[in-house]
Amino acid sequence: MSASRRGLQGSRLRFVRGSQLVIDDVDLTVPRGAVAALLGANGAGKSTLLHVLAGVHAADGGSLGFDGDDLLALRRRARAQRIALVEQDAYTPGGLRVDHVVGLGRIPHQSAWGGDSTTDQAVIADALDAAGATALATRRYDELSGGERQRVNLARALAQQPALLLLDEPTNHLDIRAQLSTLALLRQLADRGLSVLAALHDLSLAAAHADHVIVLGDGRVVAAGDPVEILTPELIRAVWGVDATVLQHPTTGRPLIAFAPIASVASDEPSAVPVTAAP
């Protein structure tokens, strides 16, 4: 394992909640410039893994590095200067203006006293611009639509000037255009050199936009790699317990996943079943 590789390198990560091993020996890599999708059924540990990577939960074992630095040894603040997390369904505060919300991203870079420096203000303006939220700057956050909020959340994360951007289901509750523009934005950020890791539910969306997919099941990595190779009907059957046909997108050539309806609600559970070929 070369420690000098650029990007995120996690190895044998473990996290215990109560007496339960929630993250179990997870290895993962997100190079600089790459968009990786974190996939898995509800409860597979996607959010928990993102929280461990962001330092919200302390890992109970394993190693985690970024650009060769040991993330687990960094102080919280130093870590927050490199890693930003966009949560799913975060608490919505009242009365804050959008540019102030984005300004929260500067907290890891600021001392307790004093206002926003000119650097802070420039970074906030850039972040708003990058997220396509400049026009929202003086609006109230709690009056925005879901898609607008998501752009502001992204701008807040960008104001942290992170090298690693973690997102927990960033397309949740968004209309299709907002979903596509969110993923296009993640691609732009990766092109600027960030490592991007996003938990996603939509497999076709992941297949179309991610360079890598990491599939979790019961806190373990079930499969990881190129979405074209990983997202097979067998794997989908094993992880999600549904029958799927993998097609090819007529214009992009990326995998397009079509699901068969489930006949009975009480159908078999995923994961524990051995991998069987789809009909």
Add this chain to the structure above:
Amino acid sequence: MTVSRPAETPSVDRSAAPGNTTEAPGPTGRIEGVATAAAAPRGAATALGALGLVAALAATVVLAATIGPAGLAPADVLASIGAHLGLGDATLSRLHDGIVWELRMPRILTAAAVGAGLAICGVVMQALTRNPLADPYLLGLSSGASVGAVIVLVLGVQVALPFAAFAGALAALGATLGLARAAGGLSPTTTVLAGLAVSAVFGAVTSLVIFWSATSDSYREMLNWLLGSLSGADWPATALAAGALAVVGLPLLTTGRTLDAFAFGDTAASALGIHVGRTRTILLVATALLTGALVSVSGAIGFVGLILPHAVRLVVGARHRALLPLSALTGAIFLVWVDTGARTLFDPRELPVGILTALVGGPVFAALMLRARRMS
């Protein structure tokens, strides 16, 4: 062994002249004028606002000292203050000088310190519990502090007063948060209900201790502790309240950015580099400490920590770097005027100041409740 710190009523004030029922010019009118949330100022505007409020506070102190029996003018008040600070010769009669310097000044300055401190506590508690209804009074801290204070006074160990009040406030805070957590989480509703239960029990204990021990007018003493009163405020009380404000309140004023980090919840705060558990514990214990010290001189004055932060938030927005200092200053001005009303409205009788703050605070509480419902 009477329980009498905030209950004593100075006699000179009311014997000097017949009733002078000047209406307290409530500072709330000033706040309601500019109710636009978008007008959040940057650092310079905050500094300007703070400067203006400091000037308003200074004017408030001088003007409030002229109000009441004795018909003093602002110049008389300034002369008395000047003489005592060694800036000029005593030109005022001894009686008038005594009214200004021995009765009104300590009371006004104590009111200012208590108002500022309670407002700071309210801002910090609202941010950390993400509960718009959080306030030292509603969450039971003030009642807890009263119990501690009353017990120490009964035992006759005055020195321990602020510490006992702190212990009481801390116990009440622990009880409220523990009860709320056990009842399903720290939602605004659960927390306020838990605070209600804790307040009721601690309030009853306060009453019991007073009733059991008091030799004179136990009902008035009870009211003064339960509703809050500044009528007993003397220079030692001022020193205690101002000291607590300096030692605990001023450091809390520097936590604006940290409180901002909690705006999107614990996970977001943590991802911004904040040590969430430790920070919340330290800051809540600090609010208990400050509340304890303030309650030990004033009793449990309600709603100041609730009203002021919300009123100021309407004008300057929700950013804590502006909200904390401006709420503190507004709280100081507010309580001085309300207390001036409490001592003059029904002259020669005194109202416990908490009656007036509750008269203002109850409707504000109701409005917040309705707004929270509309938004959910």
